[in-house]
Amino acid sequence: MVCYYYHMVASVGARFSMANPSALRAEHSMAPDLSSDHSVFRGGSSSSPIRRRDLVFVVNPRGADGRTGKEWKKLLPYLRSRLANDYSIFESLTSGPSHAIDITREAIREGADAVIAVGGDGTLHEVVNGFFWDGKPVANQKIEAVHSTALGLIPLGTGSDFARTLGWKNDPCEAIERIARGVQRQVIMLQGTRNLATYAMLLVHCKLLLGIITRTLESRSAFLEVNGGEWQKYSQVTALCIGNAKYFGGGMKITPNADPHSGSFEVVILQDFKWYDFILKLHKLYNGTHLSLKNVTSRNVYTIEVDDISGGGSIFIQSDGEHLGFLPRKFSILPAAIEMIC
Numbered sequence: 001m002v003c004y005y006y007h008m009v010a011s012v013g014a015r016f017s018m019a020n021p022s023a024l025r026a027e028h029s030m031a032p033d034l035s036s037d038h039s040v041f042r043g044g045s046s047s048s049p050i051r052r053r054d055l056v057f058v059v060n061p062r063g064a065d066g067r068t069g070k071e072w073k074k075l076l077p078y079l080r081s082r083l084a085n086d087y088s089i090f091e092s093l094t095s096g097p098s099h100a101i102d103i104t105r106e107a108i109r110e111g112a113d114a115v116i117a118v119g120g121d122g123t124l125h126e127v128v129n130g131f132f133w134d135g136k137p138v139a140n141q142k143i144e145a146v147h148s149t150a151l152g153l154i155p156l157g158t159g160s161d162f163a164r165t166l167g168w169k170n171d172p173c174e175a176i177e178r179i180a181r182g183v184q185r186q187v188i189m190l191q192g193t194r195n196l197a198t199y200a201m202l203l204v205h206c207k208l209l210l211g212i213i214t215r216t217l218e219s220r221s222a223f224l225e226v227n228g229g230e231w232q233k234y235s236q237v238t239a240l241c242i243g244n245a246k247y248f249g250g251g252m253k254i255t256p257n258a259d260p261h262s263g264s265f266e267v268v269i270l271q272d273f274k275w276y277d278f279i280l281k282l283h284k285l286y287n288g289t290h291l292s293l294k295n296v297t298s299r300n301v302y303t304i305e306v307d308d309i310s311g312g313g314s315i316f317i318q319s320d321g322e323h324l325g326f327l328p329r330k331f332s333i334l335p336a337a338i339e340m341i342c
């Protein structure tokens with residue numbers, strides 16, 4: 001069993017569980033409505049428009065080889081001064097892999113208005129997974145609260161590829177301004193399922209660049225079923241990348257047409273790539289011009305099922321740098337998108 005401690009950082013030295021929200025109440029003006037196109041992070045019900053909102057920052061102190069933890073400490077005074085008038089601020093430091101998932105689920109159940117990942121793509125990936133349980137959104141268990149929980153991000157990782165897709169820099173002060181403005185937009189998520197009922201809905205990925213590559217960079221044939229159509233054989237597949245965001249691997253623009261605000265994702269298939277292709281064509285992979293190569297295919301998809309022709313189950317899948325298991329796997333758009341503070 002995992003224990004959660006939210007450290008309230010808006011007032012010095014207090015440790016706080018949101019199970020006692022009365023300690024948080026205060027009257028403050030709302031963040032201004034900056035956009036008519038996108039919803040603004042309000043958090044409260046219409047009957048309590050000036051409710052103080054709870055922000056839970058999920059910080060991976062080990063992100064970027066420990067830089068995230070150090071930067072976070074330096075950032076806290078500014079974060080407090082910028083946000084504490086309007087928000088109740090809690091921090092929770094992760095103790096190891098997957099902890100961010102548990103913290104996020106607990107925060108949502110406790111009625112947090114936003115959970116903000118502080119770290120890199122791996123941390124964001126875990127926080128997004130915390131928004132779901134068994135393929136369904138985690139529900140806020142506070143009877144009086146009608147708001148849903150928004151997702152936020154302070155990109156402080158090594159690659160921070162999801163932030164890159166949104167055009168954001170690894171600049172925490174900019175991120176705090178975004179949180180202060182509170183404009184939200186929907187981002188689509190991918191869900192991955194195994195082809196067995198018992199494995200249904202293994203994970204929901206956030207940035208959703210999935211690299212499916214053979215361990216040794218040898219090319220293998222694969223069966224693909226795209227958008228519910230016929231199964232097709234693709235020979236000599238070296239890598240198959242699925243993205244709702246453009247980048248992976250620290251700036252490689254692998255799925256250049258992907259857009260997390262759209263309703264679909266992009267699949268890019270590299271066939272018969274030799275090790276030297278990854279050197280000679282690396283610049284194309286980084287600037288997104290690899291789609292013009294003859295052995296690269298790109299498709300706009302809603303669902304895709306991928307199976308290893310050999311059936312050996314040895315082709316591994318990774319998402320946002322995390323190892324997710326092996327083929328076969330089906331990926332589709334998750335119907336419930338997340339509202340992200342943009």
Ligand SMILES: Nc1ncnc2c1ncn2[C@@H]1O[C@H](COP(=O)(O)OP(=O)(O)OP(=O)(O)O)[C@@H](O)[C@H]1O
Nearest residue numbers: 063064095096097119120121122123157158159160
């Ligand atoms: N306390 C911890 N100790 C060790 N590892 C942790 C801890 N908390 C989280 N992690 C793991 O650290 C991994 C990497 O973190 P994160 O993505 O924040 O940084 P990064 O890898 O430097 O950035 P990027 O993914 O953008 O390149 C996460 O997948 C997470 O599982």
